[in-house]
Amino acid sequence: MNDTTILLVGHGSREDSGNQEIRDFVDQWRARQPAWRIEVCFIEFAAPSLHDGLLAAAQSSRRVLVLPLILNAAGHAKMEIPEAIEHAREHAPGVEFLYGPHLSACDPILAILKRRLRQAMAMLDMPDPTTTGVVLLGRGSSDRGANGDMAKMARWLQEDSDHELVDLAFTGITWPRLERVVQRQALIGLRQIVVLPYYLYTGTLMQRIHRQVDHLRAQYAQIRFACGTHFGFEKEIFELVEQRVHDLLAGVPDSRMPCDGCSYREIAHDLGHGHSHEHTHAPVHVHPHTAQAQPA
Structure with missing residues (x-):
């Protein structure tokens, strides 16, 4: 070398x-x-x-x-x-x-997501996956293959957990956006929602995500929210x-x-x-x- x-x-x-x-x-x-x-x-x-x-x-x-x-x-x-x-x-x-x-999209990244999901569930008052929706939140791309990789990870996470619903949302470029997905999960009666950012490192978008989740907490007072962190180290x-x-x-x-x-x-x-x-x-x-x- x-x-x-x-x-x-x-x-x-x-x-x-x-x-x-x-x-x-x-x-x-x-x-x-x-x-x-x-x-x-x-x-x-x-x-x-x-x-x-x-x-x-x-x-x-x-x-x-x-x-x-x-x-x-x-x-x-x-x-x-x-x-x-x-x-x-x-x-x-x-x-x-x-x-x-x-x-x-691969098993090592899935392992990080599963760990982040467990950490977020531990933050909730009722860590019951049957009443807790999950939103995998990524940057979004004009490339359908990149968005498809995120969809694959959302599906893998659902299959490897007891959550009945793992949705996909994007912060830009494509849809659906986080607010719309949370609205849908609220309409079907989910009492808790975990937002899992699909980001490697912090930055302006991660800061925006935490602000969005704070706004959603105020908008949906009946729902408990937990927000994960970027992957980091x-x-x-x-x-x-x-x-x-x-x-x-x-x-x-x-x-x-x-x-x-x-x-x-x-x-x-x-x-x-x-x-x-x-x-x-x-x-x-x-x-x-x-x-x-x-x-x-």
Whole structure:
């Protein structure tokens, strides 16, 4: 690993506390893996930028493993990061760039949600799942695959719990919104509602969620609300990114990002980007699942 840099790509937030949490995550990850060279960059709102991070990593390495610290794959994971990698390849032709998949809908993320749900239920006066609705609340995307990943997690959470209703809501971009879902759950007589944010780190949106839940408490005085927290520094997140590193080094292919129905195919074509859905391993603009690593 002496010739390899692991570059973790965070989204970035207008609220610097969220960016600092990602920096703190990297510090903890370095402590877990002292033999690894781990750096961080951000897609927006914080420094270093994605482009600067890639070029800086390339200056001191023969190989850069690019890992998106992103839950769902949409425009950032499908277009922006791959395009930035292609730009870095042009400026550092002797460096191998390997792109890992986003965190995705998976059992480790489900384990975090189940733990968050248990914690929230313990906050309620009557921890009875049969009278408690659950709302999985995410950012929302114009990409149906990203929204579908959240729907999958909501379904998995329902099947692995005693709750009869686990709904899905979004803070923006798409629908339904939290207020509408709470209205529906109130109409069917649920006495308690748990809101589970589907977010990695804090930021302006997490702050908005807590304000929304406070407003809902005032609006629905007959209902008890409990609100979970973002995922943060859970062990499953560290284990997931570590598994991404091992998979890239071992050349393990990834199939979590299907091209069928991808809205970015048409967008990229219209904009003239080299967004390729060819399932090859040529050094073109590729989805993460088409970029395989060579064994170390």
